Amino acid sequence: MSTPSTTSSPSRWLRAPDALRRGPSVASAGPPRPRPRGAWARRAPLLPALVFMIVVTQLPFVGTLVISFMRWNALDPGNKGFAGLSNYTTEFTDPQLRSSLTTTVVLTASVVLVSLALGLGLALLLDRRFRGRGLVRTLLITPFLVVPVASALLWKHALYNAEYGLLNGSLSWVWSLFGSHNPPQPDWLSQSPKLAVEASLIWQWTPFMMLILLAGLQSRPTDVVEAARVDGATTWQVFRYLTFPHLRRYLELAALLGTVYVVQNFDAVFTLTSGGLGTANLPYAVYSTFYQAHDYGQASAEGVIVVVLSIIVATFALRTVSSLFREETR
Numbered sequence: 001m002s003t004p005s006t007t008s009s010p011s012r013w014l015r016a017p018d019a020l021r022r023g024p025s026v027a028s029a030g031p032p033r034p035r036p037r038g039a040w041a042r043r044a045p046l047l048p049a050l051v052f053m054i055v056v057t058q059l060p061f062v063g064t065l066v067i068s069f070m071r072w073n074a075l076d077p078g079n080k081g082f083a084g085l086s087n088y089t090t091e092f093t094d095p096q097l098r099s100s101l102t103t104t105v106v107l108t109a110s111v112v113l114v115s116l117a118l119g120l121g122l123a124l125l126l127d128r129r130f131r132g133r134g135l136v137r138t139l140l141i142t143p144f145l146v147v148p149v150a151s152a153l154l155w156k157h158a159l160y161n162a163e164y165g166l167l168n169g170s171l172s173w174v175w176s177l178f179g180s181h182n183p184p185q186p187d188w189l190s191q192s193p194k195l196a197v198e199a200s201l202i203w204q205w206t207p208f209m210m211l212i213l214l215a216g217l218q219s220r221p222t223d224v225v226e227a228a229r230v231d232g233a234t235t236w237q238v239f240r241y242l243t244f245p246h247l248r249r250y251l252e253l254a255a256l257l258g259t260v261y262v263v264q265n266f267d268a269v270f271t272l273t274s275g276g277l278g279t280a281n282l283p284y285a286v287y288s289t290f291y292q293a294h295d296y297g298q299a300s301a302e303g304v305i306v307v308v309l310s311i312i313v314a315t316f317a318l319r320t321v322s323s324l325f326r327e328e329t330r
Contacts (some may be wrong), residue, residue: 061307068301074294087301097302099278100285104263107194107281111201112258116251118202119209124239126210127217144207152271155200160188160272193277200268205261209254216250217243249324256317260310282306 071083091097126137143151159166168185175183188196220243228238266283269275275284282302290299 064300064303067296068304070297070300072295072297074296083297087298088305090298091301091305097285100280100282101305103194103279104281104283107198107201107265107279108259108262110198111205111262112255114198114202115205115209115258116255118206119211119254120213120247120251122206122210123213123217124243126214140210141207143203144205144211146204148204148265148267149271151204152200152268155196155203156189156272160196162187189273190277193273193279197268197272197279200272201262201265204268205258209258212254212257213247213250216247220246249320253317253320253324256313256320259313260317263309263313264306 068087069083069085070081071086072080091101122140126133126140146154157165162168162185165188167188168183171185172183175181186192225238225242228242233241264283265281266287269279269281269284270287273279275288280288283306286299286302286306289295289302293299
């Protein structure tokens with residue numbers, strides 16, 4: 001007696017329903033699930049803000065970019081037209097404008113580096129526990145909260161004034177301790193104009209650097225530091241081999257963000273020296289070219305250069321922030 005074959009013939013398999021041919025998982029599947037909402041549906045609430053930002057920021061920049069290629073001086077209205085790259089060529093060949101570009105680089109580099117060094121020292125100080133640390137931290141942050149114009153006016157009248165300023169008053173007091181009645185009374189703004197501008201900006205931006213570096217110090221793993229101290233590492237060795245490598249990303253971030261803001265500084269230069277004595281930077285050159293020379297094309301070209309420099313630095317700053325976030329999420 002022959003046993004029935006357990007294998008199905010090809011003809012029977014072809015006659016099977018489509019659901020059985022696809023397998024049991026498809027056959028037992030329920031009704032189709034609704035498709036997830038698209039990315040635009042989730043981002044739709046942000047569209048008004050995006051449109052507002054485009055209208056407020058991008059359209060004026062596009063207008064400035066177009067004007068930068070034009071020959072447009074209000075004092076010579078008949079000579080108006082397309083100028084090509086002549087405005088940008090003038091920017092890099094004219095001695096006065098080239099000097100403003102050099103002053104911008106020197107001013108930004110000196111302010112950022114000195115503020116970074118002072119901010120690192122203050123952050124290391126505030127990372128220790130001592131009585132009144134909260135009050136000291138608040139007082140050190142205060143200069144960053146002062147309005148830039150008010151800060152410049154404070155330095156101009158309360159500190160730098162040759163007749164009643166604090167600096168010359170301190171010199172008179174020190175000289176009087178030694179019985180001298182003829183102390184030096186320098187005019188700080190005329191004798192050291194660049195140093196005067198740099199000092200006011202360093203005072204203003206050091207707290208900003210300190211806050212970023214203090215946040216980096218407080219994110220440092222304490223168990224590694226304690227283990228190094230147990231192994232006999234000195235304070236300098238802990239700073240050199242543990243603290244400083246950990247703060248590298250924070251130092252880069254503070255330097256880049258500080259550069260973005262300081263390169264656009266206008267208040268201190270305008271208030272302290274009015275751009276005289278070799279202190280005119282690019283933002284002040286834009287102001288002077290637009291409101292004094294009434295050369296709208298040249299001023300627009302200078303403004304575009306400032307924006308491009310800021311975007312380049314901001315790109316590196318955003319990359320540094322992204323790398324910090326990636327390190328924190330590991």
